[in-house]
Each structure stands twice: as C-alpha cells, then as structure tokens.
Amino acid sequence: MNHHDTIVALATPSGAGAIAVIRISGQEAISIASEVFQSIHQKDITKQKSHTLHLGHIVDGNKILDQVLLSIFKGSNSYTGENTIEISCHGSTFIQQQIIQLLLRKGCRMAQAGEFTLRSFLNGKMDLSQAEAVADLISSDNEAAHQIAMNQMRGGFSNEIAKLREELLNFASLIELELDFAEEDVEFADRSQFNDLLNRIEFVLKRLIDSFAVGNVIKNGIPVAIVGEPNVGKSTLLNALLNEERAIVSDIAGTTRDTIEDELVIDGIGFRFIDTAGIRETKDLVESIGIQKTFEKIEQAQVVLYLVNGLQLTSNTQLDTFINEIGKIQNQYPQKALIIVVNKKDLISTDALTIINNRIDIFQAELSTVNSKLFTNFISAKNKEGIDDLKNQLLSFVNTGALRNNETIVTNTRHYDSLLKALEEIQKVKYGMQTNLPSxxxxxxxxxxxxxFGEITGQVSNDELLGNIFANFCIGK
Incomplete structure (x- = not known):
C-alpha cells in the first residue's frame, strides 16, 4: 500500500446527523482542498497557517455543495504527521457522499481501516502501543476502560517498556564489546549491576503480566452468570440489578428458556449479566436446550451467582440438599468465584436466617482450605433489598487499586504475549548468569x-503485523 498519497474518509459515524467531519491527509491534502473550497473572505488556504479555521463553501464547478468549516493542520503538527484537512459539513448523507466523491475525483484515495493512525505511527507521532490505545479509547464504554486507554495513549505503558529496553540495550552493547575483545579477557559489563537489572526487569514484567487478568476484564467486561433452580427469582434479580424490567418474570417454572444478557457499569467497571434457564430435570425439549446453554454460560462466566429461594431452606434436609448442590458446582468450576445469593429474605424469620447463615458458614469453613472463592449474600430481589451489597461484592473481585494509583495495566493480548516471551528470555539470561554461560x-x-520489547512499541514490526492491528480500526481513524 502506498502511504505517501493523499487519503480521504469520513471521520464521524456514518449516517445522518447535525454535522459530519471529512478528513483528508497527505502531501497534497491542502492543495486538493483548495481546488474545491471557496473562502467567504476570499482567502487562499494554501497560504494560511496551521491550526486555523476557515468558513466557506465546497464547490463542484459552479455548483455549491455545502457551507462548511475547514480546519488546516500542517506537517508534523497534525495527527498523522502530514498535511491534514478536516471539513465540517452538514450531516446529510447525500452531502457527505457528494463531497467525498468530489475529493476522490480531485486525486484523493479512499482511506483503509485505521490508515490515518497507521500514518501517525509511521511518521513517528506515536508508537504502536499508543496507536492501539487509540482504538481502545474509541471502544471504551466505561470509566475504567477509558482511564486505562488514556494512560496508554499518553505513553504510560510504552515509556515503561522503552526504559527497560534502553537499559537492557546498554548492557547488551557492553557484552557485545566484550566479545570483540574476547582474546584479551576484558570484562566491560559489571555482572552484579547486570544481575540487579535482570531482577528489576523480571519484577516489572511479572507485574505487567499479572495486570492483564484485571485489564482484560475491565476492557471486555466481567461476565456474570445468574443460575439456580426454576422460579427462584433469577429474572427478578436481573431486573433489580439493572433497575429495569429487562427479563420476563412469571410464577410459571421454566419461563426463561434462553439466556438473556445485559450490561451494567458499577463504579466504572463493566459487568455482563447473563440470566439463564433454571437448572432442573425436564422432558421439555426446548427447556432442555436452555438448560444446556446455562452450563455453557457458566463455563464462559468469571463469576457465578447461584440464586436460591430462602423459603426452601427452612429444614435441615433442604439445607443439606442445597449444600450438596453448591458443592457440585464448586467442584465442577473450582476456579470461578461463586456467590450464594439467598433470595426472599423479607419472608424468612430471623431465626431461620441465622440457621441458614450458620450452615453456609460451616460449609465455607470446610471449603476454605481448598478454595476461598465462595461468598454469601442475602437479598430480596422483589424489594431490591441487599442489591447494593451484592454489587459491592461483585466489585471486590476487581483490583481497582491499580486504577486509583495510575499503575500500568495491560489490556492487549498481543502485548501480553510479547511480555510472556520477553520474560522467558530474561529468565534464560538469569540462568546463564548463574551457570556462567559464555557471553x-x-x-x-x-x-x-x-x-x-520492540514488538510491543513497534520498533520491530512488519506489514502483516501492522495490517492485522489496523484492520480492526474504523475507517476514519
């Protein structure tokens, strides 16, 4: 692909709106725009300063297409690092297409997905991790994801990687120098300092790798499956969490036969709640398919809310049966956080609540040596009692301390993979130091x-890698 020609694309979402922005970038951007733009003050835009706005008309010969506001950004002072024009026109789809087609006839080429940001990377305006953060920023749909993307776009992650790479590169140069003077047995690289550097790099890499567990769920949302027997209030709970009538509520067991999903942002963290079909033995073919989907959703979820009707736990026999069911779920999915949600607390006597709580506490104590991911909440889904406590419990599964402290959090799978490989190589070097491996x-x-390290920031890249990354961008970015 030619990255030296002049490209054009719609920078705002497609469709009608109050205004639309058409972006042009390339060496001939200003001269091409000057052919179709007539300033109301008769200004020659080829002679105007960067970062200036001009009111005028887009004309096709003697035909006026629209009155627009034209922005000029010159050379390295632009987003792409090359001459850029942005035309703010009225948001009619007809006007948008007329202007873009006119610019194409004047010598522009239609931009590919992410090509404006790709040019920004190629022109040294940002490194590759910052460019990827642009896409994350555009797609961020909660405060936490927005904060992480902003930090990475400002260079927080790439600066940390670049510093480590520079220090390692300095030592690598000294070791290469030793190899040039191998016959003289000269040691230029201080081995104790080098070992300290390796330990520091290993520590930082492990921290960044560990942060991916948090970053990935913040970026994509935390999937939470609501499961339990039929007619215990799963749909009512989903409606209470979302504060809207999202799921159909009925006294008929088996009303929910398919999964219902919706999202909720709690203190800036996105959660994807999945209301599933009730788990029970049934001969109904459609309901059986729904129950099968329930177990599939449990597999995909990171948190499982196991809802039970507290009125069905008032005898020791009922309690024992319930605890056995919870034990099966816990054994089947030991790595998942499991919250026992006891519903209809408003209808249960204080004594019965105490008995239920004590019995579950004993079960949790027995389990704590094996798995500590079991929690309990008492609620009334219908009256929305205990819902805020349940939300706080869900929020506790996300380590937001790193966000509050503005620590670097990895959200990109490509970065995570490169960090793992870099850590493996650093550990090989450490082993080589310990075993006196030849330099x-x-x-x-x-x-x-x-x-x-270079793969992350783009100091090492190829066309295939860049193509895969920027193919996921929107056209006008």
Missing part, C-alpha cells in the same frame, strides 16, 4: 528479549 550465548537471549 556469546547469553547475548543471543538478550537480543531475543530486546526483540519482544
């Missing part, structure tokens, strides 16, 4: 670690 062999592992 020429250690140098190979150091170069490989530097390669993976």
């Amino acid at each position: 020429d062999l250690m140098a190979i592992d150091i170069k490989q670690a530097l390669y993976y």
Whole structure:
C-alpha cells in the first residue's frame, strides 16, 4: 500500500446527523482542498497557517455543495504527521457522499481501516502501543476502560517498556564489546549491576503480566452468570440489578428458556449479566436446550451467582440438599468465584436466617482450605433489598487499586504475549548468569528479549503485523 498519497474518509459515524467531519491527509491534502473550497473572505488556504479555521463553501464547478468549516493542520503538527484537512459539513448523507466523491475525483484515495493512525505511527507521532490505545479509547464504554486507554495513549505503558529496553540495550552493547575483545579477557559489563537489572526487569514484567487478568476484564467486561433452580427469582434479580424490567418474570417454572444478557457499569467497571434457564430435570425439549446453554454460560462466566429461594431452606434436609448442590458446582468450576445469593429474605424469620447463615458458614469453613472463592449474600430481589451489597461484592473481585494509583495495566493480548516471551528470555539470561554461560550465548537471549520489547512499541514490526492491528480500526481513524 502506498502511504505517501493523499487519503480521504469520513471521520464521524456514518449516517445522518447535525454535522459530519471529512478528513483528508497527505502531501497534497491542502492543495486538493483548495481546488474545491471557496473562502467567504476570499482567502487562499494554501497560504494560511496551521491550526486555523476557515468558513466557506465546497464547490463542484459552479455548483455549491455545502457551507462548511475547514480546519488546516500542517506537517508534523497534525495527527498523522502530514498535511491534514478536516471539513465540517452538514450531516446529510447525500452531502457527505457528494463531497467525498468530489475529493476522490480531485486525486484523493479512499482511506483503509485505521490508515490515518497507521500514518501517525509511521511518521513517528506515536508508537504502536499508543496507536492501539487509540482504538481502545474509541471502544471504551466505561470509566475504567477509558482511564486505562488514556494512560496508554499518553505513553504510560510504552515509556515503561522503552526504559527497560534502553537499559537492557546498554548492557547488551557492553557484552557485545566484550566479545570483540574476547582474546584479551576484558570484562566491560559489571555482572552484579547486570544481575540487579535482570531482577528489576523480571519484577516489572511479572507485574505487567499479572495486570492483564484485571485489564482484560475491565476492557471486555466481567461476565456474570445468574443460575439456580426454576422460579427462584433469577429474572427478578436481573431486573433489580439493572433497575429495569429487562427479563420476563412469571410464577410459571421454566419461563426463561434462553439466556438473556445485559450490561451494567458499577463504579466504572463493566459487568455482563447473563440470566439463564433454571437448572432442573425436564422432558421439555426446548427447556432442555436452555438448560444446556446455562452450563455453557457458566463455563464462559468469571463469576457465578447461584440464586436460591430462602423459603426452601427452612429444614435441615433442604439445607443439606442445597449444600450438596453448591458443592457440585464448586467442584465442577473450582476456579470461578461463586456467590450464594439467598433470595426472599423479607419472608424468612430471623431465626431461620441465622440457621441458614450458620450452615453456609460451616460449609465455607470446610471449603476454605481448598478454595476461598465462595461468598454469601442475602437479598430480596422483589424489594431490591441487599442489591447494593451484592454489587459491592461483585466489585471486590476487581483490583481497582491499580486504577486509583495510575499503575500500568495491560489490556492487549498481543502485548501480553510479547511480555510472556520477553520474560522467558530474561529468565534464560538469569540462568546463564548463574551457570556462567559464555557471553556469546547469553547475548543471543538478550537480543531475543530486546526483540519482544520492540514488538510491543513497534520498533520491530512488519506489514502483516501492522495490517492485522489496523484492520480492526474504523475507517476514519
């Protein structure tokens, strides 16, 4: 693909609106725009300063297409690092297409997905991780995802990686120098300092790798499955959490036969709630399919809300049966956070609530040596009692401390993969230090670690990698 020609695309969402922005970028952007733009003050836009606005008309010969506001950004002072024009026109889809088609006839080419940001990367305006953060910022739909994307776009992540890479590169240069003077047995790289650096790099890499568990769920939302027997109030709970009548509520067991999903943002963190079909034995073919989907959704979820009707736990026999069911779920999905949600607390006597709570506490104590991911909440879904406590419980599963402290959080799978590979190479170098591995062999592992660092920021890249990354962008960005 030619990245030196002039491209054009709609920068705002497609469809009608109050205004639309058409973006042009390339060496000929200003001269092409000057052919179709007539300033109301008769200004020659080829002679105007960067970062200026001009009111005028887009004309096709003697035909006026629209009155517009034209913005000029020159060279390295623009988003792409090359001459850029932005035309703010009225939001009619007809006007948008007429202007874009006119610009194409004047010599522009239609931009590919993400090509404006790709040019920004190629022109040194941002590194690759910052460019990817642009896409994350556009797609962010909650405060936490927005905060992480903003931090990465400002260079928080890439600066941390670049600093480590620079220090490692300095030592790599000294080791290469030693190899040049191998016959003289000269040591230029202080081995104790090098070991300290390796320990520091290993610590930072492990921290960044561990942060991916939090970053990934913040970026994509935390899936929460609401499960339980039929008619215990799962749909009522979903409606209470969302504060709207999202799911059909009925006294008829088996009303929910398919999964219902919706999203809720709690203190800036996105949660995807999945109301599932009730778990029971049934001969109804359609309901059986719904129950099968329930177990599929449990597999996909990170948190499972197991809802039970508290009125059905008032005898020891009922309690024992329920605890056995919880034990089966816990054994089947040991890595998932499981919240026992006891519903209809408003209809249960204080003594009965105490008995239920004590019995579950004993079960949790027995389980704590194996798995501590079991929690209990008492609610009344119908009256919305205990819903706020349940939301706080869900929020506690996300480590928001890193967000509050503005720590770097990894959200990109590509970065995560490169960090894992870089850590593996650093650990090889550490092992080489401990076993007195020859410098020429250690140098190979150091170069490989530097390669993976460079992959993250784009200091090492290829057309296939760039194509895969920017193909996920919208056209006008």
